[in-house]
Amino acid sequence: MEVKITDDIKIGANNPCFIIAEVGQNHQGDIEIAKKLIKAAKEAGASCVKFQKTCLKEKFTKKYLERPYETSNSWGKTYGDHKRHLEFSESQYRELFKYAQEVGIPFTASAMDMVSFDFLVNLKVPFIKIGSGDSNNLLFLKYAASKMVPLIISTGMVDKTAVKTIYDIISAHHKSFCLLHCISAYPVPFEDCNLTVLQDYKNTFDVPVGYSGQEVGTAVGLAAVALGAKVLEKHITLDKSMKGTDHVCSLTPNEFKQLVRDVRVIEASLGTPIKKVVTSEIPCIDKLQKSLVMGCTKNKGEILYPGDVKIKVAEPKGLNALHFDDVIYKTLVYDKKEDEPLNEGDFC
Numbered sequence: 172m173e174v175k176i177t178d179d180i181k182i183g184a185n186n187p188c189f190i191i192a193e194v195g196q197n198h199q200g201d202i203e204i205a206k207k208l209i210k211a212a213k214e215a216g217a218s219c220v221k222f223q224k225t226c227l228k229e230k231f232t233k234k235y236l237e238r239p240y241e242t243s244n245s246w247g248k249t250y251g252d253h254k255r256h257l258e259f260s261e262s263q264y265r266e267l268f269k270y271a272q273e274v275g276i277p278f279t280a281s282a283m284d285m286v287s288f289d290f291l292v293n294l295k296v297p298f299i300k301i302g303s304g305d306s307n308n309l310l311f312l313k314y315a316a317s318k319m320v321p322l323i324i325s326t327g328m329v330d331k332t333a334v335k336t337i338y339d340i341i342s343a344h345h346k347s348f349c350l351l352h353c354i355s356a357y358p359v360p361f362e363d364c365n366l367t368v369l370q371d372y373k374n375t376f377d378v379p380v381g382y383s384g385q386e387v388g389t390a391v392g393l394a395a396v397a398l399g400a401k402v403l404e405k406h407i408t409l410d411k412s413m414k415g416t417d418h419v420c421s422l423t424p425n426e427f428k429q430l431v432r433d434v435r436v437i438e439a440s441l442g443t444p445i446k447k448v449v450t451s452e453i454p455c456i457d458k459l460q461k462s463l464v465m466g467c468t469k470n471k472g473e474i475l476y477p478g479d480v481k482i483k484v485a486e487p488k489g490l491n492a493l494h495f496d497d498v499i500y501k502t503l504v505y506d507k508k509e510d511e512p513l514n515e516g517d518f519c
C-alpha cells in the first residue's frame with residue numbers, strides 16, 4: 172500500500188515513515204517564530220512542516236467566537252479574539268510557503284473548513300491535512316474527497332464506525348489518502364493513547380495508516396512506528412513554556428531531531444520476520460558460541476554416552492552444540508582426549 176503524494180513524496184509500503192512537524196499555532200501569531208519553526212523542522216529532519224489554516228467565520232459560529240476565553244493560554248478575551256491573534260493571513264501563508272521552499276522542506280496545513288481547503292489547493296501544497304475537528308464533518312470530507320488532492324486525515328474524537336465512514340467517503344473518489352489514529356486531548360494521558368488501534372486500522376483499511384500524537388514526549392510516537400505507523404505527526408515548539416494550548420504536548424527542536432533519528436533506527440531495526448543467523452553475528456559465533464567437545468578421554472571404538480560429551484566454548488570449535496543428540500550413543504572412530512572438539516567423521 173503506497174500513496175504517491177508527489178514525485179518526491181511517497182507514503183506507505185517500504186517508504187520511510189513520513190514525519191510531520193506540526194507547528195499548528197505554536198508560532199504565537201508571530202511570523203518570525205513561524206519561520207524559526209520551519210527551519211527547526213528542516214534541521215530536525217522532519218519530512219514536512221504543517222500549519223493550521225482557518226477561515227474563522229466558516230469554522231465557528233458568531234456566538235462561539237464571542238464566547239469568553241479567559242485561560243492562561245488565551246490571546247484575547249473572547250475565543251474569536253484569541254483565534255484572530257493566531258491566524259495568519261493568506262499573504263503571510265504565501266510568505267511562509269515560499270520560506271519553506273527556500274529552506275527546502277515541504278509545507279502544508281490542515282484545512283479547518285472549505286474556504287481554507289480551497290486556499291491551500293491554490294497554494295499548491297503537496298497534500299492537505301484534515302484534522303480531528305472534522306472527523307465528523309461529512310460535508311467537508313465529501314467536498315475534500317471530490318477535489319482529488321492527496322489527504323492525510325486524523326481520526327480523533329470519533330469511534331471506528333465513523334472512521335469507516337471517513338474511509339468510504341474518500342475512497343469513493345480516490346485512494347490518495349492516509350488515516351491517522353489520534354486521540355484529541357492536550358496532553359493525552361498515556362493510558363488513553365490506545366496505540367494498538369493502529370493494528371486494527373492496518374487490518375481494516377487498504378491505505379497507509381499513521382499516528383498523530385498529542386501525548387508528552389517521544390516514546391509513544393516511536394512505539395507507533397514499531398507498530399507500523401507510516402505517518403507520524405508531532406507538534407514542534409521553540410519553547411514548551413510559551414503560552415498556548417499545544418506547547419505541553421510538543422517537542423523542542425532537539426527532541427524532534429531525536430525523534431526523527433530514533434524513528435529511522437526503529438525502521439532499520441524492524442527488518443525481516445524470518446529468524447535467521449545474520450552476518451554481524453559471525454564474530455560472536457566465532458568467539459562465544461558453544462560446541463561439542465569430549466567430556467573425558469576415550470578411545471577409538473568406545474561408545475559416547477551422555478556424560479562423555481560436553482558443551483563448551485572451544486578452540487578449535489567442534490560441531491554446533493545443537494547436534495548433541497546426534498552424537499550420543501555413537502562409536503568413536505579416533506582416540507579423543509578430554510576437551511578435544513567433536514566433529515563429523517569422529518564417530519559412526
Ligand SMILES: CC(=O)N[C@H](C=O)[C@@H](O)[C@H](O)[C@H](O)COP(=O)(O)O
Nearest residue numbers: 195196244302303304355357416417
Ligand atoms: C482538534 C484540533 O483542532 N486540534 C489541533 C491539533 O492538534 C490543536 O492544535 C488545536 O488547534 C489547539 O489545541 C486549539 O487550542 P486553542 O483552543 O487554545 O486555540
Ligand SMILES: C=C(OP(=O)(O)O)C(=O)O
Nearest residue numbers: 223281302303325353383
Ligand atoms: C487537528 C489537527 O490534527 P490532529 O487531529 O491530528 O491533532 C490538525 O492537524 O489541525
